[in-house]
Amino acid sequence: MQIQRVLRSIASTGLRAAASPRTAGALGARIPRAAYSSAFPAVPQLGRFQVPAVDNEPMYNYAPGSPERRKLQDALVEMRSQMPFEVPCIVNGEKIFTKDTLNQPLPFDHKTTLASFHNADKNLVEKAIEGALKAKPAWEAMPYNDRAAIFLKAADLLAHKYRYKVMAATMLGQGKNAWQAEIDAAAELADFWRFNTQYATDIYSQQPTKNAPLTWNRMEYRALEGFVVAYSPFNFTAIGGNLVGAPVLMGNVCIWKPSPTGLYSSYLVYEILKEAGLPDGVIQFVPGDAHVVTDATFEHPEFAGFHFTGSTHVFKHLWQRIGNNINTYKSYPRIVGETGGKNMHFLHKSADAKHAALQTVRSAFEYNGQKCSACSRVYVPDNLWEEYKTELVAQTKQIKQGPVDDFTNFMSSVINKQSFDKIKGYLSDIASGKTPNSSILVGGKCDDSVGYTIEPTVVLATDPKAKTMVDELFGPVVTVYVYPADKYEEYLEIADKTSAYALTCGLFAQDREAVIVGSNKLRNAAGNFYINDKSTGAVVGQQAFGGGRASGTNDKAGSSLNLLRWVSPRTIKESFVPITGVQYPSNLKE
Ligand SMILES: NC(=O)c1ccc[n+]([C@@H]2O[C@H](COP(=O)([O-])OP(=O)(O)OC[C@H]3O[C@@H](n4cnc5c(N)ncnc54)[C@H](O)[C@@H]3O)[C@@H](O)[C@H]2O)c1
Numbered sequence: 001m002q003i004q005r006v007l008r009s010i011a012s013t014g015l016r017a018a019a020s021p022r023t024a025g026a027l028g029a030r031i032p033r034a035a036y037s038s039a040f041p042a043v044p045q046l047g048r049f050q051v052p053a054v055d056n057e058p059m060y061n062y063a064p065g066s067p068e069r070r071k072l073q074d075a076l077v078e079m080r081s082q083m084p085f086e087v088p089c090i091v092n093g094e095k096i097f098t099k100d101t102l103n104q105p106l107p108f109d110h111k112t113t114l115a116s117f118h119n120a121d122k123n124l125v126e127k128a129i130e131g132a133l134k135a136k137p138a139w140e141a142m143p144y145n146d147r148a149a150i151f152l153k154a155a156d157l158l159a160h161k162y163r164y165k166v167m168a169a170t171m172l173g174q175g176k177n178a179w180q181a182e183i184d185a186a187a188e189l190a191d192f193w194r195f196n197t198q199y200a201t202d203i204y205s206q207q208p209t210k211n212a213p214l215t216w217n218r219m220e221y222r223a224l225e226g227f228v229v230a231y232s233p234f235n236f237t238a239i240g241g242n243l244v245g246a247p248v249l250m251g252n253v254c255i256w257k258p259s260p261t262g263l264y265s266s267y268l269v270y271e272i273l274k275e276a277g278l279p280d281g282v283i284q285f286v287p288g289d290a291h292v293v294t295d296a297t298f299e300h301p302e303f304a305g306f307h308f309t310g311s312t313h314v315f316k317h318l319w320q321r322i323g324n325n326i327n328t329y330k331s332y333p334r335i336v337g338e339t340g341g342k343n344m345h346f347l348h349k350s351a352d353a354k355h356a357a358l359q360t361v362r363s364a365f366e367y368n369g370q371k372c373s374a375c376s377r378v379y380v381p382d383n384l385w386e387e388y389k390t391e392l393v394a395q396t397k398q399i400k401q402g403p404v405d406d407f408t409n410f411m412s413s414v415i416n417k418q419s420f421d422k423i424k425g426y427l428s429d430i431a432s433g434k435t436p437n438s439s440i441l442v443g444g445k446c447d448d449s450v451g452y453t454i455e456p457t458v459v460l461a462t463d464p465k466a467k468t469m470v471d472e473l474f475g476p477v478v479t480v481y482v483y484p485a486d487k488y489e490e491y492l493e494i495a496d497k498t499s500a501y502a503l504t505c506g507l508f509a510q511d512r513e514a515v516i517v518g519s520n521k522l523r524n525a526a527g528n529f530y531i532n533d534k535s536t537g538a539v540v541g542q543q544a545f546g547g548g549r550a551s552g553t554n555d556k557a558g559s560s561l562n563l564l565r566w567v568s569p570r571t572i573k574e575s576f577v578p579i580t581g582v583q584y585p586s587n588l589k590e
């Protein structure tokens with residue numbers, strides 16, 4: 001509160017100073033010092049501060065007997081003993097219980113509720129927008145060092161004080177096992193917040209390199225005029241923290257509609273930012289019906305940007321809506337969306353078949369196949385098929401599935417009934433012969449009596465355009481197509497054209513020429529391309545993430561490219577010496 005008061009006073013004195021008239025219009029006239037001297041003393045910046053060097057958050061491995069395993073198990077027990085939690089909307093720092101509630105169940109035990117959350121109605125969303133716009137001048141005026149410090153502090157709070165709590169919420173609410181929660185809710189989120197401070201510093205330091213005599217040129221990276229809206233998906237706690245964190249670090253204010261199936265961990269993320277010093281109103285936490293929140297935010301003239309991660313059809317629909325409203329807005333809204341995938345592993349005949357099979361099992365089935373980057377189609381040359389299949393089937397069969405509290409479980413269940421029904425529909429059609437050219441090689445059972453559980457499943461397709469080679473299922477199903485080993489280039493071209501998506505791809509080959517040919521032919525088939533590695537597991541600071549085509553705007557979360565979308569630069573030229581006439585030398589008579 002105190003910090004907000006100070007910032008508000010800075011912002012308003014700044015505005016007063018800008019508006020105060022000069023005593024005389026002519027250049028060179030004396031300006032009384034007092035008119036200006038009171039405007040800026042509250043924010044002396046007596047140094048060019050250097051944001052601390054950042055590194056990836058070290059990851060614990062949760063091996064049996066490790067202290068981190070015990071601490072995480074304790075956090076799970078504690079969370080289970082306290083749930084269900086009640087989650088309010090938070091607008092202008094105030095917790096608001098609207099009494100219009102929904103539950104977030106455990107996906108692997110859907111009769112048990114993790115949290116009950118209050119949905120915002122139209123009036124509350126409008127109040128959130130108004131409050132955010134009021135908070136904006138002070139937030140934007142806060143010196144960058146202080147904005148960065150808030151995010152660095154949040155990252156440290158997350159990595160230390162709240163690590164196991166946020167991980168436990170991610171495990172119970174979103175169905176992740178310990179390792180998947182570690183790489184998401186602890187490591188990736190801390191990395192996003194820390195690395196972004198570095199990227200923002202880099203952006204701010206990009207300044208004009210030339211100055212004509214008697215002038216000074218500068219570039220100011222203004223926040224967008226208005227407010228930004230962020231809609232987050234259920235599958236990564238870190239993504240929600242970055243969807244709001246990136247624009248806000250650059251001086252924007254943000255209306256955050258978290259996913260109903262990732263709600264409790266999102267709430268904890270908001271609370272951490274608040275504890276780190278984020279002023280009230282800068283992020284407005286408004287769970288709510290998607291249509292209600294969209295109607296209120298997308299119809300507002302100050303709607304300045306949309307930061308989305310989720311499915312392709314939702315993003316396309318929302319983009320269209322923004323287009324239809326274009327005459328409503330003060331500016332052209334920035335639209336950034338990372339969306340679906342139909343990610344492939346492509347093996348050349350020189351590939352290490354066992355390595356590729358193991359990586360396929362990890363990529364296709366870790367987090368129950370619910371990573372946007374999960375491998376869901378594989379092209380295997382016939383010379384490697386027997387070896388690859390033997391390993392793939394054996395490894396798939398030994399996967400243990402069940403509640404996340406049992407650390408020996410590699411998988412749990414998919415997120416909700418809608419997802420379960422969709423995947424079950426595809427698998428039933430294959431099992432009953434309704435889908436031509438496809439059969440189930442291993443897995444295929446679906447059971448939603450306790451959790452929304454789908455067995456890890458491998459489909460064998462005899463048509464490279466079979467339905468499950470094309471559509472995103474977003475669950476633990478991978479489809480394999482066996483191609484003639486000597487038709488590598490032909491099948492690279494088919495793979496490139498098979499799906500509308502272009503998110504991630506793993507190319508497996510020992511032969512360097514095959515690596516070069518594959519990389520070239522699949523240049524536009526993926527925004528994240530891996531050679532002899534799986535299609536999942538991008539790390540902030542190492543592999544900036546995002547895809548093209550129907551997979552998104554490819555603004556690369558976890559990079560300066562993304563942060564640049566949240567600023568509207570102003571070029572400033574200052575002249576130091578008055579001119580003395582209008583004519584240029586070229587106007588003079590010979
Ligand atoms: N490319 C990436 O970086 C990336 C990362 C994570 C997830 N994803 C994709 O996200 C999807 C899975 O996440 P999800 O199920 O949470 O996605 P989703 O599209 O169902 O939901 C995303 C967000 O949009 C909201 N939403 C849903 N329907 C809406 C509508 N009609 N109008 C307005 N808002 C709406 C949701 O409430 C949620 O906040 C997959 O397609 C996956 O590939 C992509």
Ligand SMILES: N[C@@H](CCC=O)C(=O)O
Nearest residue numbers: 235371372373536537538
């Ligand atoms: N960072 C993740 C992708 C996020 C999508 O769900 C990965 O690369 O596995």
